Amino acid sequence: MSERLAIQGGTPTVPPGIQQVWPRILxxxxxxxxxxxxxxxxxxxxxxxxxxxxxxxxxxxxxxxxxxxxxxxxxxxxxxxxxxxxxxxxxxxxxxxxxxxxxxxxxxxxxxxxxxxxxxxxxxxxxxxxxxxxxxxxxxxxxxxxxxxxxxxxxxxxxxxxxxxxxxxxxxxxxxxxxxxxxxxxxxxxxxxxxxxxxxxxxxxxxxxxxxxxxxxxxxxxxxxxxxxxxxxxxxxxxxxxxxxxxxxxxxxxxxxxxxxxxxxLDENNARAASNAAILTEGLKDLPGIQPPHVPADRTHTFQKYRVRLYPEQMGLDIDPQRLRNMLLRALRAEGVEAVLWHTTPLPAYPLFQQRTGYGGQFPWTVPPASRDITYDPNAYPEATSLLHGSLLLGSERYPLSGQDATVMTYVLEAVHKVYAGLEELVAAEKV
Ligand SMILES: Cc1ncc(COP(=O)(O)O)c(C=O)c1O
Structure with missing residues (x-):
């Protein structure tokens, strides 16, 4: 039996008030x-x-x-x-x-x-x-x-x-x-x-x-x-x-x-973000189906945002990634974790790029040659779409990794593990 989740009436994992608002103003x-x-x-x-x-x-x-x-x-x-x-x-x-x-x-x-x-x-x-x-x-x-x-x-x-x-x-x-x-x-x-x-x-x-x-x-x-x-x-x-x-x-x-x-x-803040990201990445590695951000060896990441990908099949769950994402988001937030989604669709799916202007889909404020007909197919970006359907951010713009003490990461990991352990039950409860 897993610990009772905050979303089911249990005690939230992250103590209130320990996260610091960005930017830190000295x-x-x-x-x-x-x-x-x-x-x-x-x-x-x-x-x-x-x-x-x-x-x-x-x-x-x-x-x-x-x-x-x-x-x-x-x-x-x-x-x-x-x-x-x-x-x-x-x-x-x-x-x-x-x-x-x-x-x-x-x-x-x-x-x-x-x-x-x-x-x-x-x-x-x-x-x-x-x-x-x-x-x-x-x-x-x-x-x-x-x-x-x-x-x-x-x-x-x-x-x-x-x-x-x-x-x-x-x-x-x-x-x-x-x-x-x-x-x-x-x-x-x-x-x-x-x-x-x-x-x-x-x-x-x-x-x-x-x-x-x-x-x-x-x-x-x-x-x-x-x-x-x-x-x-x-x-x-x-x-x-x-x-x-x-x-x-x-x-x-x-x-x-x-x-x-x-x-x-800036360097000090970036270093704090990197070390917090390292704590999260290390702490998530035993959770199949939650993939931390990948950083190629030839570059460094400033972790203005820390995005984890979710793979329900690797968790042994038969659930659509978007539903899993939303379920996790709600459960993590109930635990006091600053989890957010930010953008949820690729840019070409925005209403701006889906409107018809009467000019064959051209933008009214540009003057392209008459033969131009730009239309945006929102389904033409499978990688961006699947990322945005099946991922979420740990840390938010108000409480990014760069602004937090390492102890916050310990609580975040504790909450993620707790929710992970209770996922099967959550999924089952939702299906009823
Ligand atoms: C990737 C990216 N491009 C452009 C901008 C635009 O910057 P600003 O909000 O300062 O106009 C932002 C942020 O807002 C951004 O995140």
Missing amino acids: PEDKAAVMAVLDRGIIGGADAPEATALQQEFADYIGARYCLATNSGTSALQLALLALDVSPGDEIITSAFSFSASALAILHANAIPIFADIDPRTFTLDPKHVEQLITPRTRAIIPVHIHGLPADLDEIRAIADRHGIPVIEDACQAHGATYKNRRVGALASMGAFSLNYTKSLPGGEGGFFVTNDEALVERANRFRIFGERSDRLDDELFRPYHSYVIGWNHRSQEMPAAFTRSQLRR
Whole structure:
């Protein structure tokens, strides 16, 4: 007889109040923000905090150039605009990502083309990417999902063969390494998010990064109203002339100061996430049917999210993976575990990509040639679909692994083992 589960009226395993809310905010973070207010400069592209942050982050990842932006989405958009993409151009990205990876493509007036994922790493499958390339493909955006770098060498090799650039969506992967180098500037351009849920939180914000002088110059123009960036800080004679349809994607000083302070602890926080992930992975290894995240030997994972895959047949259960997932989710949460789902379908299944516009399925806000008819088949991404149906996250955006003490992991494992032992009974109870 297994111990009574909390969902069946037993005592929850994880003591209330022991999990720490993200981000961890220390006195030095507060002092950094107060110093901005004391200085009295709260915005501006050449303002001191933004300028210092750009340099410090560029140094941190080993990039030549970094522009602070108001979000990761806008950083991605700037990368595409810097390439001068035209309406109807196709940009390949991952079917499994946050919506913004695809929205930024639409914001640049281009068409997202989704590739399926590798079932072990959950990142873009290079073989599928290759099949999707057409004469209209203008860029590939691999996503370092959950903090694990994508197969950059394979993707760059495909891109090089076709003469197209690669843009890293590193919004979830600050400090992750691929072949001993931090991701972000390992391809043409990269984008990071500083959203409050990220490993480097700033409230909201982002970075555009590159090693290419011409691209940073173009991105900067689009970042600030389409103006020439070399005249922006001319107090007397800034011309204010727009040369292209620019946006206002600048950062702000208070978030920049907060982010600078957090950047000093990024490695420490990533190390805490990695050691907590190691505790979970070790503790789950005796549970057939629960597979911890896979990390290839040539890269490091920052575990912004820790996703476990579920295989009911390996648990000896005759149940649909989605039902098992939901059952586990409810039972773990009742035990006090911060288990969540995050996205539950691949991006092409979103209503945005399923609507018919009257233009043969074309997007109304792009102007593709009349012969173009983009339709998204939600069933064309079997790996992403099966992952999202049969997996869940341990730790949430509010309580990620990076913010928790190791004791929390011990309780989480205790709860997972307890629920695992009671699963057969739970399944049977549900079937009645
Ligand atoms: C993979 C990915 N891409 C893009 C973004 C967009 O970043 P932001 O929210 O800063 O616009 C996010 C996060 O929100 C993300 O997780």
